[in-house]
Amino acid sequence: MNKKRILLLLFTTLLSFVFSLSFTTSFAEIAEITTYSPHCIVMEASTGKIIYEKGAHDIVPPASTTKIMTAILTLEHCSLSDTATVSREAIFSVPVGYSHAYLSEGEVLTIDQLLHILLIPSANDAANVLAEHIAGSVSSFATMMNTKASELGCLHTHFVNPNGIHAQNHTTTAYDLALMGRYAMQNETFRSIVSTTQYTLPATNKYPEANRFFKNTNELIRPDDRDRVDNYYYPYTTGIKTGYTNPAKDCIVASAKKDDIEYIVVILGADRTENGLSGRYLDCKNLFDYAFSNYKLHDIQEENSILKQVTVSNTSIFSKKLDVIVQDNITLVLKKDTDINTITPTVSISSNLVAPIAKNTVIGTITYDIDGNTYSSNLLAGSDMKEANTSTTILTVASMLLVLFFLSRLLSSNSKKKKTRKKR
DSSP: OOHHHHHHHHHHHHHHHHHHHHHHHHHHHHHHOOOSOSEEEEEETTTOOEEEEESTTOOBOOGGGGHHHHHHHHHHHOOTTOEEEOOHHHHHTSOTTSOOOOOOTTOEEEHHHHHHHHHSSOOHHHHHHHHHHHHSSHHHHHHHHHHHHHHTTOSSOBOSSSSOOOOTTOBBOHHHHHHHHHHHTTSHHHHHHHTOOEEEEOOOSSOSSOOEEEEOSOTTSSOOOOOSTTOOOOTTEEEEEEEEETTTEEEEEEEEEETTEEEEEEEEEEOBOTTSOBHHHHHHHHHHHHHHHHEEEEEEEOTTOEEEEEEOBSBOTTOOEEEEEEOSOEEEEEETTOOGGGOOOEEEEOSOOBSOBOTTOEEEEEEEEETTEEEEEEEEESSOBOBOOHHHHHHHHHHHHHHHHHHHHHHHHHHHHHHHHHHO
16 A cells, blocks of 8 residues: 555544544434424523424414413403403303313303413313403404514414414414413413412302312323323423324423523424323423533623723713623523633623713623524613813812922921931
8 A cells, every 4th residue: 555545544534533523512412302292492491592492493283382372461461350251152162072171151250260270271161261351252362362472572373262272374383382481481470370280160150169170281290209101290390381182282381490490391293102101291301301401500790790991081080980880680501511711792882982971871782692592781881970071170180289289398398307307
């Protein structure tokens, strides 16, 4: 073998080795995540950072995860103590085979009661009652749902009913549902209800006994000490909502919190495994474990901290320097082994800062662009900066010179006295 061939072989081998090193990490990370669902996403709740996604923008039916939006609008338009009356349409428009709470025509329930049976046993009749109570009709309520979805930044959501009963053009995406779930979990009433494992409807004007008992359809949140492969309990779960129809398959929007970090996981279109296990729950546990194991929150800027000092023109000679204050906390979601000292922000401050400037005036921004996510805060003036007054400045300078003159005279006088004493 000649020298050229040997050198070529060595070069090829070295190149292959470098290439393998460059891609080992990314392949390993991808290999860590396998799902039974074609549409899923993991989003950190406080920042909205996407940790993982697959088919997250595919437009699909959402089944009863729809009820998250119904709950959002209910909480924003009603008081919990308000009452609503069950109509015949609200009951009998629910197709056979869909879940319901055995409501009766003319029954009067509080909004609080309706929210509990909407979110815990996923009662479709309760969703209709709430829609009619708030908007007058299901169609009008659907318009409100779509408006709210747009306000939340949802890109491909279109609702036609308040419960997720399968219908043409009733669609969304895993990404959009993550936005809805994240928003809903900021409401403490919603958080409390979706973390409730069971609920009993009190007696009403149509039911003299409190005998309507319901379990939460979310098996991640129901404590279970059985040592079985179909035990789906996940101890860090904080909510949210399941869904199922034949076209939509198994769906869920779930949340879990551990060590002060909370994630939203959305699973849509999940199948059963070959062993008959629930793909949506296995996916949730797998994705939560991946997020908790690999990521953490890093507080990189503190609220009201001093970022730097800048010079202000047209102000007093005593107050040229202005503290630049970070208005908000900036928290980044990063890999646990990330060296935050290597992360540098983009700082933009007004190029010509001229007095007068009032304290807390916005004078710039600080921005971090990490993995396609943007984290930013306004930068504020740390104090009042008054405009320079010419006459005041002249008087100030004159006063300073006068003080310096008297100090020099005093020092000179003291020096002469010391010399006189030494001669004596």
